[in-house]
Amino acid sequence: MRYEILGPLRVVDGDxxxxxxxxxxxxxFAVLLIRAEQVVTPDQLMTELWGDQLPKxxxxxxxxxxxxxxxxxHRPHRQDNPVVTQQTGYMLRxxxxxxxxxxxxxxxxxGRTLAKERCFEEASDRFERALGLWHGPLPGTLGNGPITGGFSTWLTESRMECQEMLTDARLHLGRHRELIGRLYSLSAENPLRETLYRQLMLALYRSERKADAxxxxxxxxRTxxxxxxxEPCRALRDLQQAILADDQRLNSFAVSPVA
Structure with missing residues (x-):
């Protein structure tokens, strides 16, 4: 079986x-998957299920x-169930x-390693494949306890970071025009994420859309x-000044480093 947690939680068994x-x-299920091969105590599980409002x-x-x-x-062709009882709790094997x-x-x-080595085509491929594993956004029903809430925050951040690194890799490859629409959408969905504004400004400027940038x-x-x-971070302020000055270094694909 294949457990898929990158999006709505599901189990894939053949077709x-x-x-x-x-x-x-x-x-x-989400808690046991997040802590796979680790024992989760009943108290931890009940906190995830009910928070501080435990039923009688x-x-x-x-x-x-x-x-x-x-x-x-349970699957008919398998003798053992993956959810096992341990002395101190439960575990998913x-x-x-x-x-x-x-x-x-x-x-x-x-992808991160390849980007640091300036292999941007290969890095872009790895980031695309990573994002391709997602089959939707994380569901709000996953939970907001100490385990599930922390996991959801970390995983959502990891996905966005991957998207940003993919965008930087594509900027290095000169694919700025194809990025504009997606970056407008992403910046609208994440209005406090300054990296997206930087990437969008650079893509617009390289596409001869200085005013839009x-x-x-x-x-x-304003946001x-x-x-x-x-005020915007230094990277955004510096980029604005470079655009105003028509700094020719902005047309070099080396100005958008991947972290």
Whole structure:
């Protein structure tokens, strides 16, 4: 089986794709996947399921959800269930099963290394493949406990970082025109993320749209000031001044380094 957590949680078994419709069972499954091969205590699981508002029969409820999850993961051709009871809690054993997350992280790491070596075509390929593993946004039903909430924040940030590194790699390859539409969309969805404004300004300037690039700066400045009372970061301010001065170095594909 293949567990997919890069998007709505699902299990892939051959040509079959299975989803959990019960929110509590989905949260339980997510916690055990996040901590795969590690024991998660009942107290940790109950906190993820109910927070500080534990029902009177929380322990009994947890047992019911564990049973439902085992039924969901049961396969006739397998003798052992991946959800096992340990002395101090519960654990999901991977065995020969796979999880999509390690592959995503490995591809991102490869892309980052290739970008630092200035192999931007290969780096772009790795970032594209990493993002291609996602089959949708993380669901809001995943949970917001200490384990699931922290995981969701980290994974969402990792995905956005991968997108930004892919954009920088494509800028290095001179593919600025094809990036503009996507960057407008991403900056609208993430209005406080200054890297996206920088990338959009550079793509517009290289596409002979200087006025639009400066307009993006003004919009970014206004948004940051209204939301946080802050001025744009130095990178954005320096880029604005370079655009105003028609600095020819902006047309060099070396001005958009990948972190």
């Amino acid at each position: 079959d794709h299975s989803f959990i419709s019960a929110q509590k069972v989905e949260t339980l 029969r929380a322990t009994a409820g947890l047992h019911v959800y564990i049973s439902q999850l085992r039924k969901f993961l 991977m065995g020969s099963d796979q999880l999509d997350l390690p592959l995503f992280l490995d591809l991102v790491a490869q 400066l307009r993006v700066y003004q919009n970014a400045r 940051l000031n209204d939301e946080l009372g802050l």
